[in-house]
Amino acid sequence: MSWIVDHHTAIICAGSLFIVCLASRFSKRKLVGGIPLPPGPAGLPFLGNVLSINSQEPWETYAAWGAQYGDLVYARFVNQDVVIINSEKIAKDLLEKRSSNYSDRPYLPTRLPFGWTHNFAFTPYGNEWRLARRLFHQGFRAEASLTFRPMQIRKSYQLLTNLLESPQNFSAHLTTFSSSIAMSATYDYETAPTDDPIVSVVEKANNLGLQYMTPETTLILNIFPFLLHLPSWFPGATMKRNANLCTKYGIEMVETPIEYVQKNMAAGTAGPSLVSDLLRMRERQDPDRLADFDAALRQSSASAFSGGSETVNFIEYPSVSSHITILKQTSTMLLIFILAMVLHPHVQVRARAELDAVVGKHRLPDYSDRLSLPYIEAIIREVARWQPMVPLAIAHAATNSDVYEGFYIPKGTTVIANAWAMARNEAVYPQATEFIPERFLDASGQLLNAEASTTAFGFGRRTCPGRHLADASLYIAIASTLALFEFSKAKDDQGREIDFVPKYTVGVTRHPDPFPCRIVPRPGVDGEKLAAIFDPVP
Numbered sequence: 001m002s003w004i005v006d007h008h009t010a011i012i013c014a015g016s017l018f019i020v021c022l023a024s025r026f027s028k029r030k031l032v033g034g035i036p037l038p039p040g041p042a043g044l045p046f047l048g049n050v051l052s053i054n055s056q057e058p059w060e061t062y063a064a065w066g067a068q069y070g071d072l073v074y075a076r077f078v079n080q081d082v083v084i085i086n087s088e089k090i091a092k093d094l095l096e097k098r099s100s101n102y103s104d105r106p107y108l109p110t111r112l113p114f115g116w117t118h119n120f121a122f123t124p125y126g127n128e129w130r131l132a133r134r135l136f137h138q139g140f141r142a143e144a145s146l147t148f149r150p151m152q153i154r155k156s157y158q159l160l161t162n163l164l165e166s167p168q169n170f171s172a173h174l175t176t177f178s179s180s181i182a183m184s185a186t187y188d189y190e191t192a193p194t195d196d197p198i199v200s201v202v203e204k205a206n207n208l209g210l211q212y213m214t215p216e217t218t219l220i221l222n223i224f225p226f227l228l229h230l231p232s233w234f235p236g237a238t239m240k241r242n243a244n245l246c247t248k249y250g251i252e253m254v255e256t257p258i259e260y261v262q263k264n265m266a267a268g269t270a271g272p273s274l275v276s277d278l279l280r281m282r283e284r285q286d287p288d289r290l291a292d293f294d295a296a297l298r299q300s301s302a303s304a305f306s307g308g309s310e311t312v313n314f315i316e317y318p319s320v321s322s323h324i325t326i327l328k329q330t331s332t333m334l335l336i337f338i339l340a341m342v343l344h345p346h347v348q349v350r351a352r353a354e355l356d357a358v359v360g361k362h363r364l365p366d367y368s369d370r371l372s373l374p375y376i377e378a379i380i381r382e383v384a385r386w387q388p389m390v391p392l393a394i395a396h397a398a399t400n401s402d403v404y405e406g407f408y409i410p411k412g413t414t415v416i417a418n419a420w421a422m423a424r425n426e427a428v429y430p431q432a433t434e435f436i437p438e439r440f441l442d443a444s445g446q447l448l449n450a451e452a453s454t455t456a457f458g459f460g461r462r463t464c465p466g467r468h469l470a471d472a473s474l475y476i477a478i479a480s481t482l483a484l485f486e487f488s489k490a491k492d493d494q495g496r497e498i499d500f501v502p503k504y505t506v507g508v509t510r511h512p513d514p515f516p517c518r519i520v521p522r523p524g525v526d527g528e529k530l531a532a533i534f535d536p537v538p
């Protein structure tokens with residue numbers, strides 16, 4: 001844990017802590033107007049349940065609480081009310097059916113002072129969030145996302161070529177695939193493989209900013225908000241000084257790629273992108289609404305890049321006990337796919353049989369094949385379920401107090417949807433820890449439900465607005481790599497397969513650790529064949 005307060009600050013905090021402890025003794029609530037809070041574990045004075053949580057894998061603790069207390073659990077993290085939802089039904093009842101009350105985000109005290117207003121994933125529920133999300137939707141809603149498909153096919157060709165040339169770097173190739181799609185869809189920008197000038201601006205902003213978006217900082221500032229009001233010359237005011245620097249970097253990060261699009265539009269060379277669409281829309285805006293529009297344009301473009309790329313993603317800040325979550329999103333999901341294939345060769349055999357029957361061996365699968373490839377679809381759904389990469393989604397918050405099934409949910413409660421527990425529910429997914437795509441198919445091999453479960457993409461009005469773009473990237477990458485490559489365990493010097501137990505980096509994100517893997521072209525596939533079966537680049 002990296003504490004980012006210096007010792008002066010620590011002394012001020014320690015003195016104040018005593019007062020807060022006393023105050024918290026009087027703020028405990030059990031019954032509100034005779035209505036009980038949801039059941040949950042008993043907490044310690046002041047700290048509440050913070051110390052009972054598995055800080056590496058909090059979803060495991062929440063799932064265990066669910067088994068003991070039911071699917072709706074109440075906990076307290078210092079002075080913060082928290083409700084954990086462990087079932088899809090309750091998530092839908094609250095976050096979707098009562099979405100007008102459960103679409104806020106928990107208060108993040110560093111958001112404004114550190115200039116982290118550029119990602120609307122953190123913006124409180126209200127008009128500012130609504131406009132940014134509406135503009136984002138403009139470019140990434142289901143029909144609009146179709147315009148990116150030629151670009152996604154082109155990027156998938158690049159992925160296949162990279163895998164053929166240096167299969168050992170598969171993880172880096174997946175990262176390039178998903179980041180370059182995000183940059184292209186948002187700005188029509190082609191990232192350079194190394195030292196990209198725009199990517200370095202983004203990295204600089206995030207390297208500093210992310211240090212301050214941690215639960216530790218959130219906890220300290222929630223309790224001692226005055227730390228950000230100390231003059232910047234004051235001993236112990238490092239946080240204040242860095243807040244100013246971070247704001248400056250954040251502005252650069254948002255403005256640099258927008259200027260790039262503006263230049264290309266002026267030169268008449270801008271290709272389709274979210275930002276070029278929005279800049280055209282801007283010209284039709286009422287002058288007295290331009291300031292709001294400009295702010296929303298910046299939020300939606302930075303969120304699109306952040307959401308889809310590898311550099312910055314979403315930070316989960318539900319509580320002091322939880323963790324900072326940087327989602328690597330599409331590429332993490334593809335890494336989980338390769339892991340699943342290495343461990344389950346029989347799945348590859350069935351998938352290739354389907355691909356060969358539907359697509360043949362002389363071309364690559366494209367989007368028009370998707371409906372005829374139910375087994376590929378089942379693999380995509382199982383990849384999302386088997387190892388949820390966003391186990392706790394992003395926390396929501398209750399705007400007003402509410403009563404659900406006889407339990408009181410206080411105003412301002414942080415609401416955590418435990419997607420992990422939902423995916424591990426044996427009643428819905430028997431043998432839940434196993435990778436079994438067939439669970440989504442009927443006896444004749446057709447999909448059981450036309451719609452995939454949306455648990456992986458969150459709930460209600462805050463559900464992931466980039467899911468159509470992400471889903472199209474996942475499909476094309478999964479179908480085309482299966483059509484051309486075989487994934488298996490790597491071999492040692494004696495030609496024996498190297499066994500391994502998959503490990504995950506958790507806490508930041510649930511991301512597979514590097515694993516030994518052999519990726520070889522299917523018989524008959526080489527560079528020449530690849531070039532021949534690539535359609536003329538769309």
Ligand code: HEM
Binds near residue numbers: 330
């Ligand atoms: C496999 C890939 C992805 C997964 C699993 C994923 C998952 C999620 C989840 C769980 C949330 C939180 C939903 C909630 O609060 O209930 C979210 C929010 C969000 N995602 Fe994604 N996402 C993915 C890809 C993307 C992409 C490619 C983009 C951008 C093009 C994107 C943009 C966003 C934005 C802007 C939000 C914040 C929404 C809001 O607060 O209103 N995501 N995503």
